[in-house]
Amino acid sequence: MPTPAPLPAEGAEKTAAEVRSHGVAAHVRHLDLTRLPEAADVIDAMAADLGGIDVLVNCAGTGSSQRALELDYRKWREVLDVDLDGVFLLSQRAARHMADAGRGGRIITITSVHEHVPRVGAAPYCAAKAGAGALTQVLALELAEHGITVNSVAPGEISTPMTGQTDADPREQERPGIPLGRTGHAREVAAAVAFLASPAAGYVTGTSLIVDGGLLLMGAQHGTAYREHDWRSP
Template sequence: MDFTPRTAIVTASDSGIGRATAIALAGAGLDVGVTWHSDEDGANETAEEVRRLGRKAVVAQFDATDFDAVPGVITKLAEELGGLDVFVNNAGGGTGGPFLDLDLDGWRTVVALNLDGAFLGMHTAAKLMTERGTGGRIIAVTSVHGSQPRVGSAPYVASKHGLEGLVKTMAQELGDRGITVNSVAPGEIATPINDMEGDEAEKTHRPGIPIPRPGKPEEIADVIAFLASPASSYVTAATWVVDGGMLQMGPQAGSHLESDAWRRDG
């Protein structure tokens, strides 16, 4: 199958990794659907950047936890774009807190966003791609905590583990339809969710990371752009960790901790 991507939807592309991804895909020649949850101005700024690169941008509000609305929003964006070749599930997040302090509502809020909403978005995208019969790329932005836990983040960690499993199963079932499914697992990235802007990455020292700084949103977007491209035609069911080597520091970090503070602070 000769896969040449021309259209993409990037959820939560009003800032951070989502915005960088939308711009990277536009730079690769794709028209982009931009979504926002609460920052409409940010989404419009992303759309303007896409248009400056000579590509079409369409904008829609998107709430991954509004399960009745998710399929319709994605389908409408695809119609306005003239198809859907690439879907990037970037919407996600969640607050932390000690496990013993969690209640079911708090648990379900995070799982609904990171896992249920991701399922609905990627399911809708896969159906649209299958109906067209021209293949596609589905990419989920997960986290390093989809493979290693973090104290104080039980629902986030559990939902990201679940999302990684969903990606792998989708890849098994959709491969013969020309659709690849992969995940990108960022480490600490200089984005608003981490109370940083992209330009702060180079100014922030992280001694516990082999590349001793946070990542830049563009460094995640570049990997996503590869997975969205024809060059990744034989890559599926893979998790691409983009963390500056942080996950490899487990034993070193463990043996060098000098206090029990991590048990409380994560």
């Protein structure tokens, strides 16, 4: 999978402006998860800006497309830093603020279907996402006494820049191998996050909410559908 370019500052500011148009405060700060552990200081800064933290959504991500035998260690570390180490450090900082405030809270991590299943050419990505899923479960156990729920959202193929589909319309992205027959929209992932952040999910913790159009159900079907060995190449 391609590694996305950093989100331009103007894009973040545009989103913040949309939030402010609804009459609520929005603050923007730069976060670079390749610069650990100091990058986690952003959580403390945001807590100061916002007067506390009630919900943290870990959604930064990167990946690779090399098979394990050709993978450079620096690339391995880069992916794990962003997709796993960053999740731990940001969750730890946010949980401390939530616990000190005594109001409970929500931590939600965007993982991937590859939290649950492997993919050729994505060794560090799959390792990081599986690790983030296990971390989610541990944190759910440890933070429950503070009224903090911890869950993950595991998307399948979503039409975003990270999958090389900038501004693509999911309804026009035909995917015969997915039961719903198309890619997903970022709003469909956001809706799952919104549910987990809401009072309606107050008794949900340690769960991975899969948003994949039925992709993970297709294991046996896919196994008999291939007639060639081309799946061995990323």
